[in-house]
Amino acid sequence: MGQNQVVRGFLYFVGLIFSFYIGFLVANLFSEKFNYSAQITLADISNILVTSLVTIFAAWYLSKKLNEDRYAKELAINDLKAIEENISSVVDKAHNPGGDIIGQLMPLINQLHHLLKRLERTCAINGKKVSTDRIMNSFLCFYGCATNFEDKPLNLDLIISYGDDLIVEIRGTIAAINKM
Numbered sequence: 001m002g003q004n005q006v007v008r009g010f011l012y013f014v015g016l017i018f019s020f021y022i023g024f025l026v027a028n029l030f031s032e033k034f035n036y037s038a039q040i041t042l043a044d045i046s047n048i049l050v051t052s053l054v055t056i057f058a059a060w061y062l063s064k065k066l067n068e069d070r071y072a073k074e075l076a077i078n079d080l081k082a083i084e085e086n087i088s089s090v091v092d093k094a095h096n097p098g099g100d101i102i103g104q105l106m107p108l109i110n111q112l113h114h115l116l117k118r119l120e121r122t123c124a125i126n127g128k129k130v131s132t133d134r135i136m137n138s139f140l141c142f143y144g145c146a147t148n149f150e151d152k153p154l155n156l157d158l159i160i161s162y163g164d165d166l167i168v169e170i171r172g173t174i175a176a177i178n179k180m
């Protein structure tokens with residue numbers, strides 16, 4: 001406890017000396033005479049023009065770059081949303097099985113595979129590599145479970161579980177894309 005007070009007192013003393021030093025420097029700056037000239041030189045005009053042009057160019061470039069980045073993110077996010085809708089359809093069918101469950105699930109799962117491939121290509125085009133490895137690993141577990149036709153009937157609880165895991169991975173990827 002005593003050491004904290006010594007350190008605090010020392011820091012207070014150093015801060016006090018530093019503030020006096022800054023005050024001394026500021027006082028010396030204001031003691032000199034200030035010269036004002038009502039003339040505009042070519043250097044003043046060129047300085048204003050160059051500064052304005054650089055600022056306008058920087059603003060244009062930054063806004064263009066931000067719009068391009070946002071568009072690239074939206075493409076990937078829209079693909080992820082389509083994949084999530086497809087998975088939700090599979091999970092809904094698994095919750096309410098009717099008739100030929102395999103015939104109902106297979107078109108949705110095949111469509112899901114195509115959507116995932118499109119997502120990988122979209123992410124590669126944008127220049128920013130969005131990691132789809134975790135999504136693909138979850139998909140492979142989901143796909144293996146949903147296409148395991150040796151189990152009669154299909155293990156719908158496992159399909160629902162893997163589908164929910166895949167949806168969580170997709171939402172995590174959407175959050176990661178938004179943070180980029």
